[in-house]
Amino acid sequence: xxxxxxxxxxxxLWRNRTGALLVALQIAIGLAVLVNAVYVVKQxxxxxxxxxxxxxxxxxxxxxxxxxxxxxxxxxxxEDLATIRGxxxxxxxxxxxxxxxxxxxSASGFQARPGEPTPGDNVDGNTxxxxxxxxxxxxxxxxxxxxxxxxxxxxxxETYGEAPQAIVTKAFxxxxxxxxxxxxxxxxxxxxxxxxxxxxxxxxxxxxxxGWDDLGNVVLFPRIKRGPGAVYLVRSEPGxxxxxxxxxxxxxxxxxxxxxxxWVRPFDYFINQSYLDDRNMAIFLVSVxxxxxxxxxxxxxxxxxxxxxxxxxxxxxxxxxxARRMDIVRHFLVENWxxxxxxxxxxxxxxxxxxxxxxxxxxxxxxxxxxxxxGVLTIWLIGLxxxxxxxxxxxxISPAVASRTV
Amino acid sequence: xxxxxLELAWRNLRRSPGLTALMIGAVALGIxxxxxxxxMYRAMSGNPIWWKNDVLYAVTMDFWDPQQPAxxxxxxxxxxxxxxxxxxxxxQSDIPTHKVIMHKAVGIISVDGQQVKPExxxxxxxxxxxFAAFDVPFQYGGTWTDSADTGPEPVMVISxxxxxxxxxxxxxxxxxxxxxxxxxxxxGVRDRWMPLPTFYDVNNGSLEEPEDVYLPFGWNAAxxxxxAGNNNGWKPEDIKNYQEYLASENIWIQMWVELPDQxxxxxxxxxxxxxxxQQKNGGRHARPLNNRLTRPDQWLIDNDxxxxxxxxxxxxxxxxxxxxxxxxxxxxxxxxxxxxPVTGVRRALGASxxxxxxxxxxxxxxxxxxxxxxxxxxxxxxxMGLRVLYTVDATDAGGTxxxxxxxxxxVVTALSLAFFATIAAGLYPAWRIGRLPxxxxxxxQ
Numbered sequence: 001x002x003x004x005x006x007x008x009x010x011x012x013l014w015r016n017r018t019g020a021l022l023v024a025l026q027i028a029i030g031l032a033v034l035v036n037a038v039y040v041v042k043q044x045x046x047x048x049x050x051x052x053x054x055x056x057x058x059x060x061x062x063x064x065x066x067x068x069x070x071x072x073x074x075x076x077x078x079e080d081l082a083t084i085r086g087x088x089x090x091x092x093x094x095x096x097x098x099x100x101x102x103x104x105x106s107a108s109g110f111q112a113r114p115g116e117p118t119p120g121d122n123v124d125g126n127t128x129x130x131x132x133x134x135x136x137x138x139x140x141x142x143x144x145x146x147x148x149x150x151x152x153x154x155x156x157x158e159t160y161g162e163a164p165q166a167i168v169t170k171a172f173x174x175x176x177x178x179x180x181x182x183x184x185x186x187x188x189x190x191x192x193x194x195x196x197x198x199x200x201x202x203x204x205x206x207x208x209x210x211g212w213d214d215l216g217n218v219v220l221f222p223r224i225k226r227g228p229g230a231v232y233l234v235r236s237e238p239g240x241x242x243x244x245x246x247x248x249x250x251x252x253x254x255x256x257x258x259x260x261x262x263w264v265r266p267f268d269y270f271i272n273q274s275y276l277d278d279r280n281m282a283i284f285l286v287s288v289x290x291x292x293x294x295x296x297x298x299x300x301x302x303x304x305x306x307x308x309x310x311x312x313x314x315x316x317x318x319x320x321x322x323a324r325r326m327d328i329v330r331h332f333l334v335e336n337w338x339x340x341x342x343x344x345x346x347x348x349x350x351x352x353x354x355x356x357x358x359x360x361x362x363x364x365x366x367x368x369x370x371x372x373x374x375g376v377l378t379i380w381l382i383g384l385x386x387x388x389x390x391x392x393x394x395x396x397i398s399p400a401v402a403s404r405t406v
Numbered sequence: 407x408x409x410x411x412l413e414l415a416w417r418n419l420r421r422s423p424g425l426t427a428l429m430i431g432a433v434a435l436g437i438x439x440x441x442x443x444x445x446m447y448r449a450m451s452g453n454p455i456w457w458k459n460d461v462l463y464a465v466t467m468d469f470w471d472p473q474q475p476a477x478x479x480x481x482x483x484x485x486x487x488x489x490x491x492x493x494x495x496x497x498q499s500d501i502p503t504h505k506v507i508m509h510k511a512v513g514i515i516s517v518d519g520q521q522v523k524p525e526x527x528x529x530x531x532x533x534x535x536x537f538a539a540f541d542v543p544f545q546y547g548g549t550w551t552d553s554a555d556t557g558p559e560p561v562m563v564i565s566x567x568x569x570x571x572x573x574x575x576x577x578x579x580x581x582x583x584x585x586x587x588x589x590x591x592x593x594g595v596r597d598r599w600m601p602l603p604t605f606y607d608v609n610n611g612s613l614e615e616p617e618d619v620y621l622p623f624g625w626n627a628a629x630x631x632x633x634a635g636n637n638n639g640w641k642p643e644d645i646k647n648y649q650e651y652l653a654s655e656n657i658w659i660q661m662w663v664e665l666p667d668q669x670x671x672x673x674x675x676x677x678x679x680x681x682x683x684q685q686k687n688g689g690r691h692a693r694p695l696n697n698r699l700t701r702p703d704q705w706l707i708d709n710d711x712x713x714x715x716x717x718x719x720x721x722x723x724x725x726x727x728x729x730x731x732x733x734x735x736x737x738x739x740x741x742x743x744x745x746x747p748v749t750g751v752r753r754a755l756g757a758s759x760x761x762x763x764x765x766x767x768x769x770x771x772x773x774x775x776x777x778x779x780x781x782x783x784x785x786x787x788x789x790m791g792l793r794v795l796y797t798v799d800a801t802d803a804g805g806t807x808x809x810x811x812x813x814x815x816x817v818v819t820a821l822s823l824a825f826f827a828t829i830a831a832g833l834y835p836a837w838r839i840g841r842l843p844x845x846x847x848x849x850x851q
Contacts, residue, residue: 018834019739019740022735022736023736026729026732026733026736029729040718065514065526067513067587069587069588118473119473119474192642192643192644260523260526262526280792280795281719288439288722288723288726291435291439291726292725292726292729296729298432299733302425302736302737302740303736303740306744310743310744354721361717
């Protein structure tokens with residue numbers, strides 16, 4: 001017997017082509033979905049895993065809403081911050097105008113020179129009003145300059161204008177001053193040509209909207225957040241976050257009847273919320289794709305089982321005239337491999353077509369061919385594994401079957 | 407004959423329970439995933455006010471930056487909201503039968519002399535027509551009057567959900583409630599109302615529940631209420647106080663009008679253009695005249711309420727269903743061919759091809775019905791799982807709860823999809839088995 005017997009296997013397959021065709025179609029769809037699902041999931045996982053630049057694991061946010069007519073905002077935040085800073089396990093606490101990575105916040109356009117703003121020179125940045133403990137409370141790395149001094153912090157203001165000093169991220173500074181390396185002491189301007197001098201540069205920090213291209217452009221101004229709602233940022237010693245949260249809730253909960261302590265939440269809450277859709281998309285794609293591959297594997301298994309069960313006499317006969325068990329196993333595996341390969345060839349076309357659609361929908365680069373190669377190998381392996389058991393069962397058929405009349 | 411075929415089908419299915427379970431499982435799984443994604447998709451893309459689609463219009467005007475459009479991806483569209491001063495000016499028109507200007511705010515609700523903790527409530531600061539324009543149902547009372555809007559008078563409408571918390575669901579019309587420590591009198595309790603998506607304000611969480619408190623629009627200026635939702639500006643302005651904020655180029659007001667016929671539509675459009683032209687002549691802005699009246703269905707499309715993820719998921723769900731059905735066809739074919747000798751005997755005894763075809767089709771029908779029912783149940787379970795996935799904090803379950811709400815249309819669509827898909831899948835195997843020559847199978851016996 002020659003090594004592989006492609007021709008007789010192919011002609012046996014051709015006699016029951018409908019079943020094989022159905023399985024090949026499933027494999028084609030399976031491959032097209034698998035390759036693209038892996039591609040999209042990888043994008044999402046990378047997006048969620050981007051470093052934020054902050055000590056997120058130990059950060060807590062506290063929201064207080066003053067609502068009474070005679071509510072004294074100024075006294076309230078001073079008292080709250082003093083209370084929070086006195087809690088053991090608290091590293092730093094700051095007032096901040098909004099919460100990074102929460103999907104809510106402010107952004108403005110700035111430029112490197114004064115005068116009428118033009119779209120080309122405009123650099124957008126997420127803006128935050130913070131106090132002197134913000135750098136310590138955020139846990140960001142200051143790579144140049146200094147943090148804010150207490151006497152620099154401006155009182156709350158109705159205006160949306162900026163402050164004379166700012167601490168900015170390196171990404172923002174680089175975009176404003178592309179030809180410079182030292183940014184401390186540089187001056188930039190808002191739309192009203194009001195100047196702001198950079199006093200410190202942060203290595204990296206994320207702003208408000210996770211889907212925004214300028215997420216890494218952050219500008220911190222030394223100013224107290226406008227009342228009557230306050231948002232406190234608290235950073236605990238490593239591992240003491242939950243205890244500190246309970247303590248804050250206890251101490252601030254009923255300290256002032258003119259306001260409502262809305263919530264005390266870990267930073268993860270907001271980050272998870274912002275990435276919820278991305279995370280769920282990844283979970284959804286992974287589960288549906290796995291189910292789809294499992295069903296395809298069942299289809300392969302079913303076809304192989306059927307082929308074995310309808311050919312019991314032929315297998316017996318082949319065994320009786322000298323075929324070894326190995327030959328029978330090989331016959332079915334090769335037959336199955338041919339079906340899988342037909343599906344894979346069609347699936348490659350499908351995968352590229354779906355990949356094109358996905359790249360248009362998401363404005364992503366075209367599908368990398370590595371994914372296709374990986375997908376083809378995976379499908380081949382799945383096909384082989386699914387057909388193994390029926391093939392071995394076939395090889396166990398006794399040669400005596402051939403001489404029996406059923 | 408049908409009863410007999412049914413009995414035969416039942417017997418056949420019981421003969422190979424493993425294979426039967428596999429087929430039913432495949433159908434059920436395919437249907438379940440489709441039901442889940444379609445329900446999700448419908449929740450996001452459906453037009454929740456379809457019956458007024460021809461008369462309701464979102465009003466937008468382009469007073470944006472002369473140098474660039476508000477949305478660079480859709481340069482032909484005006485910004486999605488209005489400035490306060492434009493909204494107030496256009497609101498003066500008497501052409502619409504209903505007109506609404508509004509924004510989202512947040513306030514603290516408290517009740518004097520009652521043991522209810524003050525509570526944060528999402529608030530819609532709006533005009534009296536909000537309820538009539540959007541067909542919002544009332545449980546008690548009704549909306550306020552025109553004079554309450556301009557007065558402004560201290561009246562408010564609350565949701566039945568808030569009414570449940572504050573007054574245990576009793577008729578609270580006439581009761582007094584404090585909003586940010588200002589006393590208001592309740593004039594109406596809004597009944598359960600859950601438009602999905604919240605078409606009237608798609609910028610501020612389109613899958614969230616509608617607000618719990620409604621205040622007359624005039625309170626903006628009186629209480630200096632800032633928007634708690636989307637607020638955008640393009641012009642560098644030195645805003646020192648609330649009055650300057652109201653006069654600024656910031657966009658934060660949503661506007662809707664109801665125009666009963668084409669004539670009133672055209673008149674209102676002319677009114678808008680005329681107003682914009684006057685502003686232009688006054689030297690306000692340099693953008694080309696671009697005022698739009700947009701129907702709810704187009705509004706949802708313009709504002710990308712349905713994301714790319716949703717479209718990709720629907721595609722994936724149908725690919726999944728296709729694989730499940732192909733699988734079932736393959737299994738059915740194998741099963742029917744396995745039973746070919748029996749069919750051969752039937753044919754030899756006089757059963758026609760047609761009868762054999764029908765007999766097998768009934769068997770397919772049984773499988774598809776069971777599969778579809780199981781699939782629906784499973785789809786419901788998956789939707790419940792989805793609710794868990796979309797809830798970050800159990801105490802803060804937002805409007806995504808509504809995702810798990812399967813409406814009648816969805817069920818009917820899914821059921822027919824399931825049934826017809828499987829029947830279609832069974833046609834070929836049933837036809838094929840009917841065409842087999844009986845003799846070859848009889849010989850082997």
